Amino acid sequence: MKYAFFPGCVSRGACPELFVSTVEVCSVLGIELDYESMKGASCTGSGILQEKNQKLGDTLNARNFALAEKSGNPLLTICSTCQGVMSQANKRMKENPEYLKEINQSLAEEGLEYSGNSEPKHLLWAIIEDIGIDKLKSLVKHPLKGLKFAPFYGCYIVRPSTALDFSGHPERETSLETIIEAVGAEVTDFTGKNLCCGFPILMINESNSVNMVAKHTDEAKNNGADAMVTPCPLCHLNLDGYQPQASKAAGHTIGLPILHLPQMLGLSLGIDPKTLKLNRHIISSEKILSLLFVRP
């Protein structure tokens, strides 16, 4: 299966380990990533540009969709925030042909046109919907037996459910749990799994943001999780990068490793933890690796 690959800003910035582990995992899963066609794509606006000018944000997304359409392959992302922003923009354009027409007029100069038929897809959904859980299970070389993973979705891949087509794809609601189980690990349920990590207000109200990290990581750990797994690099930046501050706010060391989705997949597919760059995290993954009897 070939996709027009949209990696997003963060996997090429502060989370390089996400980009590398995605490439490794996709090659094992038989997913071909066409990066070339999307080289000229821009940021989705991350929901922030939309605060200033929603139509401009939608136009940038239409441009990215048009680039993917030109390549002839469906668009694949590895970021919950990108997925959500793209889905919301797509919904507005699909529901309003006049609006799409106006947007296409702006794209004409570059020779691009968006048909309104793109369905951007996160790797999390693509594995279940396009690759298949059975195929994933058949490729698992090193089942993550005995490890308990708490799923952390990121707001934009769960809300608003209407933009994310949960009624057409009810399996999306529990997609992360499905994959955790498929790789042989155990799911640790907790109430924070589809709540906000706090990242969007990190630069605005750090104390609230850090308290959210503390709340979620603490709850997951108290419920028995060995690690947390997320399909959102922005959540990772906060849950991993600001966990030391969260520990300080909580008054005790939390120490919960946070893995990107492809890193968890990669471990089960037998990819070396070093190749998956697990050693790049702020919170060490050493403990879960020793539980798996492998060392970074």
Add this chain to the structure above:
Amino acid sequence: MEASREGILMNVNLKVKRFDPSDASKNTWWQEYQIDIHQDSTVLDALIHIREYEDTSLALRCACRASICGSCGMKVNGSAKLVCKTRVIEIAPDSEQIIVEPMGNHPVIKDLVVSLDTFFNQIKRVKPYLQPDHIPQTGEYIASNESMENLLTAMNCIMCGCCVSDCTVLEVDDNFIGPAALAKAWRFVDDPRDSQRIDRLKELNDEDGGFWDCTRCMQCVEVCPKGVAPMERIMELREMALDNGLNNTYGAKHASAVSNHIEHSGRIDEFRLPLESKGIFNIKEIIKLMLPGLRFAFKKRAPSPLHFKNPNQKFVKQLFKKVEK
């Protein structure tokens, strides 16, 4: 309730969070109920059935049973809902257990009944009444149909408190003014008859717990039973603040920086974003950024100051020029 005993019955399995203020321990506990009621019943019908026939000690609040009065907000399976609008067969078609709790972020009085004092105090903070600069000598104060239609989304609010219940910011900060009050504020900021529009905007822009504290998590949009979509109203307040030159907050600086980066390179420049959000001469805050920055650098994750530029950036830049508001 007799009517619900007729017709096709279904088994309903409820797990209800209980709290009794007269109990000295002040502990909450879970209680399970199994009942048979009509398959068209709502969760509210089920709870009333329990109170009438199974357990008279169960406290709940309700009135209209038609999602108009906003009295019966509760958490069902983890998210806030009007229970009169929630049909049992839709959420538990095979008699799966339904978990009912009082709303979050509101103090619990007894069982499923919460105090709405905090909620109404938040609403009062935004002065929820029209402040016109004059009263017409004769006749009504006429506003255009368009301007009133524009306000309909926010005017649909029935003050049930569901958005406040599930607000992720209020869970960690009770000083946040909350989604319901901000949607109410937007209703007056965008009303052409109001004379205090800019002052209202300024107050919510400047104050601690104002509209920049929202995380944009969309919980309020998802749970609002009346389509008010408070977060979208909050986004509009932010947009109006920026349009009116209110650029003095971290939130405004953050939004401007992101927009500038995309305009100039097509991508967010993660090296400059924190610095520009805080203000490059804001020494105290810049020093605070250094510790997490060094942690990232130590793990070879610090974004490079040499920012990569989109190869087709001229087209992205053109779109910024073309797509005027």
